[in-house]
Amino acid sequence: MKTTALIMAGGRGERFWPRSRMNLPKQFLNLTDSDRTMIQSTVDRILKLADPADIFIATNEAYRTLVQEQLPEIPPENILCEPTARNTAPCIGWGAAAVRKRYGDAIMLVLPSDHQVMQPHLFRSVLRNAMQVAEETDALVTLGISPTAPDTGYGYIQYDPETPSGFSGTFRVQRFVEKPDLDTARKYLASGEYLWNSGMFIWKASSILREMEEHLPENYALLTEIEQAIGGPEEREVLKAKFSQMRSISIDYGVMERARNVYVLPASFGWDDVGSWLALERMNAADDQGNVIRGDVVKVGSSRCIVQGGEKIIAMVGLEDTIIVDTKDALLVCAKDSAGEIKKVLEVLRAVNRTELL
């Protein structure tokens, strides 16, 4: 069966300001020592599984040019620009409808465009297992990351390790849970029955569309109208009219939590959701003082800092646990334990209408 992919690239990535901007979000940035951006690396990682002609990019009109520039190997008609943001369920539904229209049916890898994978060989090995399960069972399959800490920044997946699915390394999902508080996260970690929700899915287009028809019937009806119009003269108009009528809901809440036939593959392939500047410490090599530095930097007695230089030299003196990000028109200096507050800077800029800096 044909393997296709749907890469989700509509996010804004405010937590990487000032490098990420409204017109250049995180997935289009290079945050590692590599010379490839996050979305380029995402495509690179699956080229041994799917042909570029079979990879779809879900994004919005504002990023169409960026996608074309960064991923010239992807056919323009595979760039699905949502007319309005409607969360992940309509977006994935459209992708599945596009796959059904073109291929009849096919395996779909649904992947975020802004995650990091340190061991791509392992990642592909897990995906191949998942693809086999998806093809043979009609199930919805997701990847669960073996947790290494009681992290409150992720959703969790509870599974039953004692009841295997019949497929090697694959388990039936008991439930999806939202981001927990710290005490709950600690209990999840201690129980051994919880995995981090990676937001990566593997299924046949027919499987996810069948579940949408059952659990989101109004959306499904609109999707069939969109599907019929694909390639026709009224494609754009129909898309614009019907997509905006869809109920805005996440795939987790709208489908995954309601479907019966959901499997998870617990996996470890050096995954990181790159949720804030702090991720750079996990993704990049540090110097002897624990600093992760990129750019023209002179360092005097500084440790555990994260520095992304711009065009000018940065001298850091006696700093600890500080993030410095210099860009052409904005400079961020942030205590590491306040990285979650960066969005407040954007709130201030928005309030005073300095949109050129957002």
Place this chain on the structure above:
Amino acid sequence: MKTTALIMAGGRGERFWPRSRMNLPKQFLNLTDSDRTMIQSTVDRILKLADPADIFIATNEAYRTLVQEQLPEIPPENILCEPTARNTAPCIGWGAAAVRKRYGDAIMLVLPSDHQVMQPHLFRSVLRNAMQVAEETDALVTLGISPTAPDTGYGYIQYDPETPSGFSGTFRVQRFVEKPDLDTARKYLASGEYLWNSGMFIWKASSILREMEEHLPENYALLTEIEQAIGGPEEREVLKAKFSQMRSISIDYGVMERARNVYVLPASFGWDDVGSWLALERMNAADDQGNVIRGDVVKVGSSRCIVQGGEKIIAMVGLEDTIIVDTKDALLVCAKDSAGEIKKVLEVLRAVNRTELL
């Protein structure tokens, strides 16, 4: 008697990097909320005591243009550019010789160009007292700052508060002492007999030249040759030849510590020697969180920081006790308690020959 002034403006001010540079040292910067640079403020402060035509600026050739640009009211022939750096005694000797040549004799105010005075009225009042003492006694007079802390960054002047000089508020100096260690500084402060050495002097040209003749006779002989050549066709050649032959020595060590007739006026006029970025906290108003901020800054939960912005916006998030100085080609981020280490950045830049940043 005519009042003249000699403003010492040859320093390099490395501790204010990256705003201060080899070609733009501290005295030519504006570090306060004022729109005047430090040397401009220094001249402004004494205009009620001395005419611009009677104010001399001691500097070096590299800063001649800066002096002319910032102080257009000073006659070009009053800008004394040392051919080689020879510490303060030869520099002041040359100034005194120039005064004697032009005026026969006159009061000289010898003032650093890079100090801050918060109460200029009080400052002038103290200077007027000192001028009277200098004129009537032929003494060397200096200003001693009433210490407010056991500061190890200043030299100290010991005086005998029980033996007044006969002039109101003026005391005989017992000795000059170098920068002490913290224990010694604490003892000095507790004794009530020590003042901070301000480096500001008031005397007649004839008084200081007489002391130089006695304590630095070789230098004095060279000074008389320079003095004779002033205004003549060989002025430059003689200066170049003789000045470099002079013994390099400070006025404190070469003259003040050896002279018998030295008085000090204990004073408080909001003085600061502006020795590092930390001085900005004393010189400028702080916001409610104790931050002293200049420039386009968005602040989230930050306190006790010193920020000097450049052309771009600076977002500070969760920072404490941090110095940020942004300029066109260099950015400094420095922990306040490491401000003394900024010179190490310059050592690194010098070692790798990046002279454009010095």
